[in-house]
Amino acid sequence: MAGMSPFLPADELLAAATRGERMTIIDSHWEPRRNASWDAYVSRHIPGAFWCEPLRMLAGTPSPETGRNPLPNPAQLQHYIADWGVSPELPVRVYDSGRMLWAARAWWILRWAGVTDVKILEGGTPAWESAGGDVAVGIGCLRGRGTFTVTSGSMPTIDVDEIGEWVAAGNLLVDVRGAGRYIGRREPHDRRAGHIPGAVNIPVELMLETGGVPAPEVVRERLTRRGIGGDDGVPPEKVAVYSGSGVDSALFIAAMEHAGLPGARHFVGGWSQWAGDSSRPVALGD
Incomplete structure (x- = not known):
């Protein structure tokens, strides 16, 4: 795994982006309002970031038997991972609006799926902007061509x-x-x-x-x-x-x-x- 800490300071991400380093960036913003994740993405996201709706893309179907955000179906997750452009040779950077809760969910799920080089942007979008990073508006990146194959169970769990x-x-x-x-x-x-x-x-x-x-x-x-x-x-x-x-x-x-x-x-x-x-x-x- 690249580096010990799962957290990446905003100035380091900005420096890597400025150098033109290839990476996959995923926006996992969520708020308790219908379509809030998509609305937030199209109004303000890191340039080049892919959109992730956490409740739908990082979890299975909720039920009293499995909980509100159970583990996702690996086949469905494979579909999203491909759309996000996740590939074995590329580092993955995930972020949200700053509390890091949903970015951490994305981090853990990707690690569970076998992705090793994945980090959470510390402080999310506000930290990125404070470091001098630009934000983009509009639809942005909708579909990548990721080649990573999901290996579910790569992080320890308990039933x-x-x-x-x-x-x-x-x-x-x-x-x-x-x-x-x-x-x-x-x-x-x-x-x-x-x-x-x-x-x-x-x-x-x-x-x-x-x-x-x-x-x-x-x-x-x-x-x-x-x-x-x-x-x-x-x-x-x-x-x-x-x-x-x-x-x-x-x-x-x-x-x-x-x-x-x-x-x-x-x-x-x-x-x-x-x-x-x-x-x-x-x-x-x-």
Whole structure:
């Protein structure tokens, strides 16, 4: 994999683009409004970027049994990867409007599909513009001629039916949602409030700073203080991560890699899948 951190500063992306380096750039902006992703793309995108609608292109069909953003069908993902122009010899750079949540989802899904050289633009479009990058308007790039072949399962995952055994074996299960959702004070998206019994809460926001991510050693220290990594903490391969539906959790896993702690398993279905089955237990409070 090219470089340790999954995050790429905007000035480095701009410098590579200015040098004329070949790469694939994917815009994965999303907002909770019909056609918002497309509207945002045609009004303001990095020149040469391909459009990705995350809910449709980076996820399978939602259901109570699989969650709100389950893993995509590999054959369907193959179609989109070809349209985005993803090829083995080209680095892939993904970005969104700046929070990096949907860019991280794109990063993780592409890594799961076997793409190795893929990075998240730190700070998204605002950081690109602050670095001096131009933005384009209009339809832009609709279809590439990618030659990459999907190899699904290239990132570690954990299935919903494995969670109980995982926790019972003494491994760490991390819920990266905000504290209010974790303790069950509120639940704006899913059928039940609370968290998976045995999970600990480490909100993904604790791994970030305004406009991006702190230095790797800072993120590593924050994780170590919460029991992940270090001499006395849980090694990353014994950590499983979930959020509401595999978006915030993808960003948390990216932050772990940024800190030099790769290998965490991803419960992609997350709380939306767990809570969708009324027979599964729910914990409330801290």
